[in-house]
Amino acid sequence: MKTRVLVVDDEAPIQRFLRPALLASGYEALSAETGAQALRLIATAAPDVIVLDLGLPDMDGKDVLVEARKFSKSPIIVLSARDQETEKIAALDLGADDYVEKPFAIGEFLARLRAALRHAAPDHAPALRYEAEGVVADLDKRRVTRDGQSLKLTPKEFDLLTVLVRHAGRVVTHRQILAAVWGPAHADDTQYLRVFVGQLRAKIEPNPDVPRLILTEPGIGYRLWTPEAA
Incomplete structure (x- = not known):
């Protein structure tokens, strides 16, 4: 069964950029353009990892993060075009596993994705x-x-x-x-x-x-x- 990645971003260029890269890397790609749609898919499709933009049209990405963490333990990688350090810190402190700042290189993004999945593996224990x-x-x-x-x-x-x-x-x-x-x-x-x-x-x-x-x-x-x- 393919690893399922949900990309939550209302920017069509980001979706067009990430989807083929994810498919080429062997992932199943899901997409959402709003926070409400994202929360429904997180609850119903159970993605293995969530890529979450902070700037969504209907709600702040940090609010999506808080709600998602109430019922999902899937790793969340924040996409951020915001340059305020406090925004990134807040997202990490609220439960995000990592963040990628826009614009980003696909190689680094995929490496961050693989790392998040490794740390989320059921048999993963803190490194000794x-x-x-x-x-x-x-x-x-x-x-x-x-x-x-x-x-x-x-x-x-x-x-x-x-x-x-x-x-x-x-x-x-x-x-x-x-x-x-x-x-x-x-x-x-x-x-x-x-x-x-x-x-x-x-x-x-x-x-x-x-x-x-x-x-x-x-x-x-x-x-x-x-x-x-x-």
């Missing part, structure tokens, strides 16, 4: 091991190496890396990281987070000035690079 660019992080053993050499991470640096590894390939917002590592009272201390990200990059990145593993999503948060997304 990460391996890329010579860096190996074994969360179970609390051991991190680079090119075979052990790295000494502080407890907070290790906790920060743990959050990123468990969400590898996906955007994790500043608030999500801060709340997980330092607690809800520090959810707005983004400058504090930047310092620790810098310290962690200095230890695991081949060139901390040009990071390849811990990628910045400007104004939003961070994403741990994975080979699958290359």
